[in-house]
Every structure is written in structure tokens, then in C-alpha cells.
Amino acid sequence: MRTGTIARALGATAALAALLTTAVTAPAAAGPAAPARTAQAAAPASFTHPGVLVSRPQLDFVRERVLAGAQPWKGAYDQMLAGKYASLARTARPRAVVECGSYSNPNHGCTDEREDAIAAYTLSLAWFISKDSRYAQKAIQIMDAWSGVIKDHTNSNAPLQTGWAGSSWPRAAEIIKYTYSSWPNSGRFGTMLRDVYLPEVINGSHSNGNWELSMTEAAIGIAVFLEDRSAYDKAVTKFRGRVPAYVYVTADGSLPKAAPGSGLDTRDEIVRYWQGQSTFVDGLTQETCRDLTHTGYGVSAISHIAETSRIQGQDLYPEIADRLRHALGLHAKYQLGAAVPSSLCGGSLKDALGPVTEVGFNALHNRMGYAMTNTQALTEQRRPAASNNLFVAWETLTHAGNPH
Template sequence: MNYIKGLCLLLCSFLSVCLSGQLQAQSFIHPGLLQNAQDIARMKAAILAKQEPVYSGFLVFQAHSQSQNTYHMQGPMEMVGRNPTVGQGIYDADANAAYQNALIWALTGTQLYADKAIEIVNAWSSTLKSITGRDAVLMAGLGPFKMVNAAEILRYTHSGWSAADIERTESHFREVIYPVIKDFAPFANGNWDSAAMKTMMAIGVFCNDRPIFERALHYYINGAGDGSLLNYIINETGQCQESGRDQSHTQLGIAHLGDCAEMGWHQGLNLYAYADNRLLKGFEYTAKFNLGQDVPYVPAMDMTGKYWHQRISVEGRGRLRAVYEQIYNHYVNRMGLAAPYTQAAAEKIRPEQQGLPGADHVGFGTLLYSRTAGSDDINTIPAAPAGLLAQTTSTNGNTISWVACRGANYYTLKRSEQKNGPYTVLAGNITGLLYRDTKALQGRTYYYTVSASDKSGGSANAYPVSITTGFPIKWKAADIGSNGEPKGSAVFDGRQFTITSGGMGIDSVQNQFKFIYTTLKPNGTITARYVPQVSSQFSGFGLAIREGLEDSDIQAALIVKPELNGQPESPGWHTKLFFRNVKDGIIKDIASGPVLSEPVVIFSRLTGYYWLRLQRKGAIISAYSSVDGKNWAKIGSINRQVKKNALVGLVVSSGLASVPTVVKFDQVTVY
């Protein structure tokens, strides 16, 4: 046996060396959403031994009306919606039943439960064609999460689910659910974002789709909206973005983040520990307040710019939701950390009931997560790192960071100038989660990947991330406005500009915005496509031609901005052409397009792609827009001579003094 083990380790080492120059294929662990194989085995053993508190949790779960194999399916429907409500309760009830029957099948081996879960998943995946309404993102992020978890359990527990049905269900999740949540909900409170994130992660795993999984993971750690980890749990004390709204939504938001962390854990990633256990701090803060104790509170504006809460809300205080067992058992019993308030909250409502209302969250945590201290999943070779982020500066090269892998002792960073390699080792034996590549050449695009290692062997390579050092050749960045505002950052990944900026505006005497620019020919054109979605709902962004970088320089700008109508939830988004010459005291609104509508704006939200173009021919500057990049509508023209060596580029402002926005552009061309 020792000989075979040694031979296997030698072979793993050999393969690692041979494949070091290539991007090794990654694979997901299955079942690997809220429950993995070890979880199911742990629960089965505890139930058989009538071990408490698991057994009491099982009795609650088993007795629930939606855990019965005699459950009468309420759907399916071709279309469901939220605000206006169409079949929301029907879908959510069936999603609950699908998940609960799938889990009881896995725990008991009784085929009738598997059959019921298969019936429900098949019915909805073959019938549902659309999710509609103003709150469609939220609906698609809640009930479908349970449906995907049911499907994951059924697929990997020999339930008898046919290959054809599995393939159809994969297509359903990709084509009906995913498009609704793919751009998250940066216009809303954070529980919307976090619901979209967890369902997207689940779809990525079930469909074995690494880009979908990585999209959700990147948003968790670095998303622009209220629901990303550091935008939701806003400080080290654990205060949450919705703490000033009410306690019910706050508990829901952190519960979604917890589900993301649990799925990450089952895929070998330690999201729980991210940002110095920020998730735990959010739970401790929220549990402490809802147990009747005081907590510090700092008035804060959210990332949309719409929600300003001056004090912590007492609405719903003391009504503990069934979300605490998962977090308590991870931090205390898996990791050996202290979580006194989370523990007290879990004990107060033990055994946890179903997560209510509807399909808001799973609940039943006493059954699902209770474990003895020190118990954990089986140790294996580390999974591949994930969630790679790349940042760049004009002087210090590129900085690459990633999410920690469970059990990894060190990491190896690799680099290529081509997406698919070959990759060469840039640095090995990295013990942290960040590396600065100071040898990257300015203006050159690089692709980075990372692998993890422990004493058992090395992982596959992470899904790569790309970055152009500094900016593309001949492109630069500047902050336009008083006092060096608005600060922020900008990166180009070889395809897309991502610009973060504060600033009060682009169309006023006191301009404040981020300008990413290059030079413009005497007869030249810039074209760019806005990539949804924007975070601050007061943002202005677009294209500009300027004579220089001083605030007072002549400027022509084609800007997308909201119309201030006193209704922050329903702004009217316009495309406007401005000309300004502060030296002459002239600021003109030259032309304005119609209020934007579908497919660019839906329910007053910038959810669709939108193309912008500025063209200079002699003294005439003309502005155009397009919804498809093919058919262009003229916004207006300016007849004003701008000096020959003008600057042209992308402009972004949040429209707020203290809150930045994030805007993305691709298909940027200047000729």
C-alpha cells in the first residue's frame, strides 16, 4: 500500500511538472452545493444514532408538508413574475418541495422521494420560459436556488434521473434563470445582489461552467453593488448595508452570503475567511443586536446613492431568522473560532425551521449543519484557486490576488501573453494571497493563473485573469475637477475598461470625473459600448473631446445620465450632448435624445448594452447612439473649432460626493 501511495505521489509530481506550461482543466466537486457527499453521510449517521441536535432537526424537516413524497405539485407555469406577482408562491412552494424531497431521498434512500423531486424539477425545467416583473432578479435568485440544489443532489446520488432530463435541466438553468441574474442587481439593496450571486454560483457548479461560477465569485469579493461582501458588511464592526433598513432583510442578506461561502467551501475555497472573516463579523453584529444588545452604528450611504440610514433599524428586531446554525457550526465547530452571539442566536431557535417566507432561504440548519467540534470534510489535494483579481498601476506593475484554497500551504503564480498559454512560472512558494508582478511591461496584456499545493500534491491552474499593464499604449488616466477629485481607478483587461469614479458631474461648471483618454486626429472618431450595469443610480458617463486636462478646458461630451425627477427608484435616463467653455462662461445643453427605453433601460434601470459615438470633422463635432452597434441615431452636432491636438476618451462620474460608481466599456475604438 505504501508503495502504491508513493507511486501515485510521484506520478502527480511528474504530471505537475509536465503540465506547468499549460492551463490544466479544472473540475467541480459533486455533489458540491449546500451539501456534499460527506455532509450527507454525516447526517445519515447522526439520524441513525438519534444524535442530538441533528435528530431533532431531522424530525422537523421530515414532518414538513413540503418534505412529503405525496406533495401535490402546484405548477408548472410558462411564465412567473414578481412585482407584478405571477405564480411566485407556486414556484417557490414547488422549489421548496423539490429540494426537501431530494434531500430526504439522499438521507433515507426511499425512491419515492427521489421520484417526487425529479417530477418537480422536470416539470418546471420543461415548461418555464420566462421570469418577469420589476423584481425579476430577486425572484430568479430565491426559489431557483433551491431548484438547482435539488437537481445537484439528484444528479449525483444515483436517483434514476435520466441523462436527457439532466441535459434539459442544464439548458433551462442556463437559458431561463441565468440571463435574469447575470448582471446582478446593483440598483437595489444588497440582498438582491447576494441572492443572484448564490444562484449563479450554484448554476455554475451544476452546469460545470467555470466562467459562470467565476462571474459570481468575482462579484462576491469585488462587485460594484450593495451585495458584494465588503459593500454589504460595510466595516470591521460588522454593520451591514441594510442594518438601517430593517432586521429581516439584513439577516436575509448575510444568509445569502453564507450560502455562497458554504458552496465555495465544498469546492475547496475558503470564502468564509475572506477579508479577515468579515462574514462572521456581520453575523456577530446582527445576532448581538437582535438578541437585545447595543451595537455601534455609523450613518452610511449605500452604493446606489439612494439609501441613507442615519440609525440602526429596530423594525423586526428580535425576530431571528433560521440562518445561524450554518455560520455557528462553521466558525466554531469546523474552525475553532469564537462566535458567541451567533451561537446564542442558533441555540435560541434550535431546531431551526424552514427558511421563511416563501423560498427566501433554506433554513433547517440544525439538521443540515450541526457537527461536532473539530469535524471536517476529508482532506485532499487542494482545489484550484479561484476569484483571481488583477490591478495595475503605471509604476508598480500588476498586482494579482485570489481566494484562499482550503488546506493549501503555498501557491505558484504563472503568466502568459496568450489566454490559453503556454504559461511560465513567475513565482513559487507564495504563502500569501497576493503577488506583485513588477516586471510586467507597460501597455502589454498579460494572462495570469495560480495553482495551490500542499504535502499531498498540487492543484490544477485557476481560471485565468487578464490585465493590461497601465493602459493600452498611448492611453492615460486623469482626474478632472477641483481638488484632484474624484480619485478612483481604471483597468483594462485586454477587452474591457472598468472605471471606478466618484465626482459630482460631467456637465457643470465644476466638473468632477474620471477621464481615460488618448489623442484624437483632426478628423477622428471614438466609439464605445456601455456594458451593463452601472452601480450608482446617479451616474453620468460617456465620451468626451477636451482641449486639455484643466477643469476650465473646452469640452464636448456625449453623456448618459438620469433625469432628476424626484423619484430615485424611477429615474429617466437620457443621452445628452453638452458643450462647455468655462473661460467664456458658456455651458450649453446642445441636444438631447429621447428617454431611453427597452432594450437599454427596463424598469428605469440601465440593464442593456448601449453604443455611443463622437465624431470630429473639421469644426463639426457630431454625436450618435445605437442599441445594437449597427443602426445609429444622430443626437446632435456642435459647430465649434477645437484645437488640433485634442484629447478624446471615456468619462465617468458617480454624481455623488462620497460614493463611487463603477462603469464598464468595451468595443472601444479611436480612429
């Protein structure tokens, strides 16, 4: 999270966003500008449901593994059920206005909203795997409570808060709407996503990169639930502009790329935005030298967006695979204990990535065949992955070794 006023991107029309991707001209030191390219429509002709982060074949695979007592899925499922988010005694705590300042101070409903959204997703997974309708009914109860009350998000962290909660809500809603027998208020929930969440996240942010990536994750998930092709295309355009500006690879030249509309057009501005880091290596992110926790938020959102796109029929993984595998590998290496060189963040990295490697590792290593020794070691060492209590939850359960 970041203090100060959040600069919000100016909203282009959805039609223009679907038509054109702005080319970003790098500073002279970074080499010639990349050529302009016309954005292709990304939205599918027919949306796949459930289709936000997890698909029906993926869910079927998980259920089969859990019921067979196979590991690591059974252990991950047991961990999930034992936690607070799966509690059938949970009482939702909706608010009309969720006010979140920097670092959630003030915190007027911020934690409640995020945790209720994670709980709805957790309960939807519990429903699908167990077929115990009590879990589905509790998920519906939580979603209905919020859709009947919330009107707005305010204060400086409103875009990020909306992105975090807005990433979890559609995952839950997709599973319940398309695998459970009845949800009378699903239309009202969709109206909440369209009117309260989507306007806050669809235009992105020029704050630290994890902001825009989390907001874009929310936007693409909401677009799937609403079957909104224009919003989907706009979210994919944001993604394609932000990922190259968040994860550096040597093919970029001597400097990282700048996100479209960021206004960063000198070396000093880019270095300052990259936390003062002036030496760039494959997989470095814009927030690596800030801390690994926020880096994990950004990397996780990249994986989630690519996973949803793959389910919807236009696989974005090949476009970002090189950046994502290097980002996961670089940070996993140091999380495993390798000495940090003085050229990287002054020889010291702060905090930890969190439970964020499973989705990207499964896609890149298991499906696409990339060798990812460090990422594999870290992922397996930390199983079962739990929740970061913001927008990541139960990814060993949903994605470990999942072939679908």
C-alpha cells in the same frame, strides 16, 4: 424587496469578468483607494458533486447522526419531514412565465416557484437520509414539471425571484443527479437553468445588497451543476466585489466600500444607500437599518456562497471571515435582547434575522475556531432552524456541528 425600477448591471463578457476585478475608489473621507488586483480563476479543474451548499461527506454525516437518533439532527429531520415541503402528495404548479412585482405583487407563480424549489431540495434530503426512493421520485417529478414549462421571469422583482428559486433548484438537482439511480430529464433541467435562470442572475444588481448576493448564490450553484467555469468565475468576482460593500468593518475607513459599478462616489450617496446610517461599526450591513429580515437574506447568501466555494476546493471563507463573523455577532447580540444604542439606526431595529446563522456559525466557529458567543447563543436557542420559505431551509439538519 424594493419598489421601483430595478437597475440591472450591464453584462460584461465572461472572459473579461474572469480576467479582471475592477478596483473601487472610495471617497476621499474613506481614505486612499484600494489598489487594483487581478482576479484569479476560481473555478475548480474538476467540480465536486454533490457540491452546492452540501457535499457528500456532509450528507453522510447527517444521515449517520439522524439514524443514530442524535440531536439536534434527529429533531431537525423530524421537523422537516412533518412539514409541507416533504409531502409526497405535493403537486407542482409550474408556469411558463412567472411574474413578480414589488413585494411579489402581482404574484403570478412567485410563491409556487419558490416553494416548489424548496420542496425539491427538502425531498432530496429526505431521499438521501431515508433512502426511500419515493422522495427522490417526487423531487424529480417537481423538477421535471418546471423544466418542461418555464420560459421567463418578468416584472420588477424578476431578478430577485430568479435568485431565490435559482438558489434552491441546484441544491436539489445536485443531490438527485449524483446520489439517485436515474433522472432521465436531468439534461432538460440543466437547459432550464442555463437558459431561464442564469441570464437573469449572472450580471448582478445595483439594488439593495441582498439582491445581488442572492442572485450570485444562484449563479454559483447553477455554474456548479452545469460545470460552467466561466459563470463560476464571474459569480466569484461578483461576490468579492459585493461582500465588502455589504458588511462594514473598521478597517474600511470612515465609510463603507462601494460595490464595483455602483456609481456611489460621495459620502452623501453612500450614507443614503446605507439607509441613512452615518455611524459605522464592525458588522453593520447595508440593510441593517432597513430591517433584520433583509439583512438576514444577505448574510445567509454570503454564507451559502462561501460554503459552496469551500466544497469546490477554493475556500472563500478566509477572505470574508472577519466581515461575516462581525455581521453575525452584531445582529445576534440585538436579537438576544441587548439594548440598541441611539447611534445605531436611531436606537431601533426592525424584524428578525430568520433561520440564517447555522451555516456561517459552523464554518467560522467550529471549523475555523472563532469565538462567537452571541451567534452561538442565538443559533442554539433557535434550533432546529426551519425554512424562511424563500431560499433557506433545514440548516440545523445539514450544518449543525458538521465537520466536513
